[in-house]
Amino acid sequence: xxxxxxxxxxxxxxxxxxxxxxxxxxxxxxxxxxxxxxxxxxxxxxxxxxxxxxxxxxxxxxxxxxxxxxxxxxxxxxxxxxxxxxxxxxxxxxxxxxxxxxxxxxxx
Numbered sequence: 001x002x003x004x005x006x007x008x009x010x011x012x013x014x015x016x017x018x019x020x021x022x023x024x025x026x027x028x029x030x031x032x033x034x035x036x037x038x039x040x041x042x043x044x045x046x047x048x049x050x051x052x053x054x055x056x057x058x059x060x061x062x063x064x065x066x067x068x069x070x071x072x073x074x075x076x077x078x079x080x081x082x083x084x085x086x087x088x089x090x091x092x093x094x095x096x097x098x099x100x101x102x103x104x105x106x107x108x
Contacts (some may be wrong), residue, residue, distance in 0.1 A: 011053030018046035023071045030097040034065045040082035047074050 042076025051067045090104065 004059060006081045008053045008056030009065050011049045011056060015046045015049030015053060018049065022046065032094055033086055033096065036086050036089075040078060044075055044078055047071065047078075 019042060022039045022042030025042065026035050029035045029038055048071055051071050055063050055067045
């Protein structure tokens with residue numbers, strides 16, 4: 001087992017743990033806004049770690065280029081998707097958890 005294999009496996013495990021923490025956030029957090037934040041962050045960093053791990057396990061220029069393209073597309077679409085979901089939840093009146101301060105509310 002080479003150093004690249006060890007680094008690749010560690011990155012894959014860390015990425016999987018981040019995905020699991022995002023899934024736990026979906027279950028544990030009280031409102032859709034904090035759930036979106038948890039999933040967006042964990043998913044974004046998790047995909048970077050998983051793709052980096054696969055590049056270490058299967059090195060090559062073509063795999064590195066594919067990994068860069070995959071990460072760029074995933075981060076862009078994940079961020080846009082998270083913002084769209086949060087905005088639609090806010091516009092349809094999904095309530096915040098009671099202990100939150102609403103910066104967007106004009107009455108406060």
